[in-house]
Every structure is written in C-alpha cells, then in structure tokens.
Amino acid sequence: MPGRSIRIARIAGIPVGISPLWLVIVALITWSLGSGYYPDQVHGISRLASYALGLASALLLFASILAHEFGHAVVARRRGVGIEEIDLWLLGGVARMTSQPKSAEDELSFALAGPAVTAVVAAAFGALTLLLGRAETTAMGALVRYQAEINLLILGFNLLPAFPLDGGRVARALMWRRSGDLSAATETAAALGRGLGYLLVGLGVLTAFNGAPGGLWFAVIGFFLIAAAGAERVHAQVTTMFSGVPVGSLMSTPASLIPSRSTLDEAAGRFAEARFTAFPVTDSAGRAVGMLRIDQLERLPLPRRGGLTVADVMNRDPKLRVTAQTDVSELLDQPEFVEFGRAVVIDASGHPLGVISRTDIDRTVRARNLYQRTA
Numbered sequence: 001m002p003g004r005s006i007r008i009a010r011i012a013g014i015p016v017g018i019s020p021l022w023l024v025i026v027a028l029i030t031w032s033l034g035s036g037y038y039p040d041q042v043h044g045i046s047r048l049a050s051y052a053l054g055l056a057s058a059l060l061l062f063a064s065i066l067a068h069e070f071g072h073a074v075v076a077r078r079r080g081v082g083i084e085e086i087d088l089w090l091l092g093g094v095a096r097m098t099s100q101p102k103s104a105e106d107e108l109s110f111a112l113a114g115p116a117v118t119a120v121v122a123a124a125f126g127a128l129t130l131l132l133g134r135a136e137t138t139a140m141g142a143l144v145r146y147q148a149e150i151n152l153l154i155l156g157f158n159l160l161p162a163f164p165l166d167g168g169r170v171a172r173a174l175m176w177r178r179s180g181d182l183s184a185a186t187e188t189a190a191a192l193g194r195g196l197g198y199l200l201v202g203l204g205v206l207t208a209f210n211g212a213p214g215g216l217w218f219a220v221i222g223f224f225l226i227a228a229a230g231a232e233r234v235h236a237q238v239t240t241m242f243s244g245v246p247v248g249s250l251m252s253t254p255a256s257l258i259p260s261r262s263t264l265d266e267a268a269g270r271f272a273e274a275r276f277t278a279f280p281v282t283d284s285a286g287r288a289v290g291m292l293r294i295d296q297l298e299r300l301p302l303p304r305r306g307g308l309t310v311a312d313v314m315n316r317d318p319k320l321r322v323t324a325q326t327d328v329s330e331l332l333d334q335p336e337f338v339e340f341g342r343a344v345v346i347d348a349s350g351h352p353l354g355v356i357s358r359t360d361i362d363r364t365v366r367a368r369n370l371y372q373r374t375a
C-alpha cells in the first residue's frame with residue numbers, strides 16, 4: 001500500500017496501524033455526510049451537529065472495520081497462523097499474517113471470520129434502528145441507521161467473489177479444496193478479482209460522466225482491486241516457485257564480512273573496494289551480529305561519522321539472520337527481509353556462511369521465466 005502506516009494502538013497483543021491516508025478518508029466522510037447526508041435525514045439539524053454526526057459516523061465506521069479485521073485475526077491465531085499487524089488504510093483494513101494458510105479449511109474459516117463479524121455489527125445496528133423507530137428521525141436514529149446501511153454495504157461488497165476481497169478468498173479456498181492446487185486456485189480467483197476491478201472502473205467512469213461524481217469511488221475501488229489482484233497473483237507464483245527451496249541453494253558465498261568494531265571510515269573504504277552494497281557484521285568471535293547497508297553510511301554526513309563504529313549504525317534485526325535450511329518462500333513473507341533486501345545466512349554456531357539477497361531471488365525468478373518462455 002502507498003505510504004507507511006502509523007502505529008496507533010496494540011489490542012490483544014496485535015499492533016494496529018493506520019495509513020496516513022485514512023485521516024484524509026475520515027475528513028472526506030465527515031465532510032460529505034455533514035454537508036449533505038445528515039441535513040437531509042434529520043429535520044432542522046444545526047450545521048455543527050450535522051458535522052459532529054459525520055465525524056461520529058466516520059469513527060464508528062473505523063471501529064466496525066477494526067472489528068472485522070479482528071474477526072480475521074482471532075480465527076487465524078486459533079488456527080496457528082500468527083498475525084503481524086492490522087493495518088487500516090484507504091478503503092478498509094488488512095490483517096497481515098506471518099505465514100500463508102496451510103490448508104483450504106484454514107483459509108476458508110479465516111476468510112469468513114471478518115464478514116461474520118461485519119454481519120453481526122450490521123445486524124446490531126439494524127436492530128437498534130428498529131428499536132429507535134423511524135416515524136421521526138432523530139440524530140441518534142440517523143446515526144445508527146447509517147451504520148447499519150454502511151456495514152451491510154461493506155458486507156455485500158466484501159463477499160463478491162473477487163480476490164483479494166474476502167469473498168474471493170472464500171472462492172479460492174473452495175477451488176483449492178476441490179482441486180488441491182493452490183496456485184491454480186489463486187490464478188482463477190485473481191482473474192475474477194481483476195475482472196471485477198475493470199468492471200467497477202468502467203461503471204464508475206460511466207456514472208461519473210452521467211453526472212454522478214460519486215461514481216468515481218467505484219473507479220478508485222476498481223483500480224485498487226486490479227492492482228491488488230495482480231500483486232497477489234505474482235506473490236502466489238513466487239511463493240509456489242520457492243516453497244521447498246532452501247536459502248542455502250540461492251545464497252552468495254563466501255560472505256564478505258566487516259567487524260562490528262570497525263570505524264565508519266574503514267567501512268566506507270570496504271564499500272569503495274568491494275562490489276557489495278551490504279556486508280554482514282561480525283563480533284570478535286566471528287559470529288554474525290547484524291548487517292550494514294551502504295545507504296546507512298550515506299545517510300550520515302561526513303563530520304558525524306567520526307568516532308562512530310559499524311556497531312553504532314548497523315541493522316541488528318535478528319530476523320535478518322537465517323539458516324541455510326530456511327525456506328525461501330518463508331523468507332519472502334518476512335517484511336523485514338523484503339524491506340532490507342538481504343539477510344545473512346548463518347551456521348548452527350552463528351558464523352556467517354553467505355548472503356541471500358532479493359537480487360539473488362529476482363535473478364532466479366527471471367532465469368526460470370526465461371527458461372519457461374524458450375522451452
């Protein structure tokens with residue numbers, strides 16, 4: 001997703017982040033509901049009260065989406081899949097799993113858990129709406145009814161069989177269960193996702209041209225779907241290609257090392273003479289303790305390098321130290337590796353054996369694609 005998310009809370013041990021764009025969405029919802037929707041719904045409402053209702057609606061929507069994602073997270077955890085974090089972004093949320101679901105049954109219950117929560121939320125707001133009566137719409141009545149409607153809409157949209165929407169995940173799980181072939185199921189589900197994406201873009205542009213600018217929302221959602229389905233497809237292909245492939249078979253050896261007590265000037269010299277853009281860092285016993293990437297030096301202006309050693313600026317993340325037996329597909333699911341671009345491969349006693357980089361993996365992907373094209 002564009003832009004990094006900002007951590008806002010930790011609920012039940014799961015970090016919750018929001019994309020900065022979410023604030024823009026909250027403002028947009030507040031404005032559109034406060035200026036148009038609520039003045040229409042509630043007779044004689046003041047301007048201020050109308051915008052307050054708009055803001056309350058946006059925040060309640062935020063809470064509803066969070067509840068939906070926790071539905072996914074709780075089920076994933078119960079099935080032994082870790083949840084890295086929950087991100088709320090432009091048009092919804094995503095519960096980021098630490099690994100792929102292991103079976104079609106896991107995927108199915110994970111995919112259905114979020115919509116199940118949304119269904120309960122929609123039903124609860126619906127019941128409240130009935131309780132409050134609709135003879136004369138009060139501010140509270142309008143607020144509650146809007147939540148019932150928007151959650152119902154989210155539920156319906158979410159269950160469309162278009163990957164990576166939840167409905168698309170359900171469809172993929174069902175196909176996976178029947179054929180036993182996850183990558184074929186992903187291909188089909190992603191094709192459906194892209195198809196629906198194009199349909200939404202077309203519909204959105206058409207409605208916008210017919211004088212309903214709100215239609216552009218559909219186009220935005222459509223674009224998102226096309227991109228997300230494409231990304232999931234590539235991810236699934238790469239995961240299939242590398243599951244069962246050990247890191248040791250793709251790493252570059254021998255590892256060119258740099259001691260943690262080296263000064264940064266010495267490190268700069270190493271970068272100048274070697275053709276590497278990163279070095280594994282070792283302690284005095286020769287064990288890997290981190291990695292130094294060239295841009296970590298570049299970021300420091302020359303005068304600030306004095307007196308500092310490699311140990312002061314290196315990346316110490318233990319997730320960037322892997323064994324030769326680690327599955328490459330697992331490594332690719334590690335956000336720390338994807339971001340840093342490389343990891344040091346160590347033996348049982350922690351000594352570096354080599355380096356595995358995204359470049360090594362990309363080269364393999366391209367070489368295999370080349371082979372498939374010529375074969």
Ligand SMILES: [Zn+2]
Binds near residue numbers: 069072114115158166
């Ligand atoms: Zn969901």
